[in-house]
Amino acid sequence: MMTFSLCMIVKNEEAVLARCLDSIQDLMDEIIIVDTGSTDRTKEIAAQYTDKIYDFAWVDDFSAARNFAFSKATCDYIYSADADEVLDIENHQRLAMLKQYLLPEIEIVQMHYLTRNEYNTTQNYMDEYRPKLYKRLRTFTWIHPVHEVVRLDPVVFDSDIEIIHLPQSMHNKRDFHIFKNTFEQQGALSPEVFNMYAKELFISGADWDFTEALTIAKSACDDPATPEEMVQEAQCILAHAYLVENKIPEFFDLAFRTLHDFPCSEICFEIGEYFRLRGDCEEAGNWYKMAIEETEPVIDIRRGGTLAEERLRELHKTH
CATH class of the missing domain: 3.90.550 (Spore Coat Polysaccharide Biosynthesis Protein SpsA; Chain A)
Structure with missing residues (x-):
């Protein structure tokens, strides 16, 4: 034994x-x-x-x-x-x-x-x-x-x-601190660590966590050596962060460039969020449907599934 x-x-x-x-x-x-x-x-x-x-x-x-x-x-x-x-x-x-x-x-x-x-x-x-x-x-x-x-x-x-x-509480705040410190010490996150960072942001991060991630995501996008998949993850982070900060020109410039190069559910969902927050329910619904039916998620399956479906139900209740 x-x-x-x-x-x-x-x-x-x-x-x-x-x-x-x-x-x-x-x-x-x-x-x-x-x-x-x-x-x-x-x-x-x-x-x-x-x-x-x-x-x-x-x-x-x-x-x-x-x-x-x-x-x-x-x-x-x-x-x-x-x-x-x-x-x-x-x-x-x-x-x-x-x-x-x-x-x-x-x-x-x-x-x-x-x-x-x-x-x-x-x-x-x-x-x-x-x-x-x-x-x-x-x-x-x-x-x-x-x-x-x-x-x-x-x-x-x-x-x-x-x-x-069976955790007693969530540890994402601790993790975000470690991600940030690692970036500050090393100047970059490896693709594997960045992938976990992106997942943790989309699944359990608050809006403030996304704004704090701007520098890290921009660095990944600006580095020509960044792998394609990591660039796509960084663009998804930036799109949400720009929307949170109400940087609308930057948001749409990034969103449509990303849709051209790497169409994904996360970007479609974020565009749907933009129109929903501005009261354009019909246009928001179109983008939520695109997130569900015409694209695939790269980070968070909920934005191409349950979360987008929930948004559609909310829109139907109000109209």
């Missing part, structure tokens, strides 16, 4: 930490808790489950904290968990079965990650596969009978285990 190291990074999690650990502690061979600056009883609660508690100075970088936590692990596999996750009885049994029969060639195990809509800040869906269990030491293997090469892609197993994500 394989051994599991539980690695967690925490900060002020006294309300949920015990709930998480109670649901998985018996399946773990060691529990590693890395605290990034708690001022509540988090470390006191953690001490009831493990003596492997470490302090890590928070540097606005989750990867740095997780790498530090992983460096302390000693078991065959590392299970990465957040304090607001829970394993129910059925999925506890599934993880126990996985531990008993896990094949050593498997390097990553993915699990279903279930988040309630009201706390979903970055995804267009409530259920997604996430890598949760990692082989601590990887063995390199030669493959192919001729012209042999070392296998570079990890062996990934998609399990039926469901992790229930």
Whole structure:
């Protein structure tokens, strides 16, 4: 049977930490808790489950904290968990079965990650596969009978285990702060990070968050090296920000250029919003229909689906 190291990074999690650990502690061979600056009883609660508690100075970088936590692990596999996750009885049994029969060639195990809509800040869906269990030491293997090469892609197993994500509050404000700091320190966001930034803005951001994103989005659009998909995401952010700030000439210049180059639901929806806010319900409805029927979303499926449909229903009620 394989051994599991539980690695967690925490900060002020006294309300949920015990709930998480109670649901998985018996399946773990060691529990590693890395605290990034708690001022509540988090470390006191953690001490009831493990003596492997470490302090890590928070540097606005989750990867740095997780790498530090992983460096302390000693078991065959590392299970990465957040304090607001829970394993129910059925999925506890599934993880126990996985531990008993896990094949050593498997390097990553993915699990279903279930988040309630009201706390979903970055995804267009409530259920997604996430890598949760990692082989601590990887063995390199030669493959192919001729012209042999070392296998570079990890062996990934998609399990039926469901992790229930039950946060006490949303963390988008914290995330926006990190996105902004990363941009200020590095001068740019990578395409992967920018994609998450765009998703978080459209799914959980307030108007103020969009205006704060103007500099970052403009920088992405102005850089000729920016990938096409990232440019499209940046243009969607700019369109909403211009509308929020009532910069109408800039809004329409950007919107129609974007529709010519990269037609998408988000831009059609924003144009619909412009006409709705000015009382032109018929024109607004045309653009909402275009968002639903003639274009596809690139960031937020709601603007090409449920949100646009909701706007249409509102228009029909008023007329």
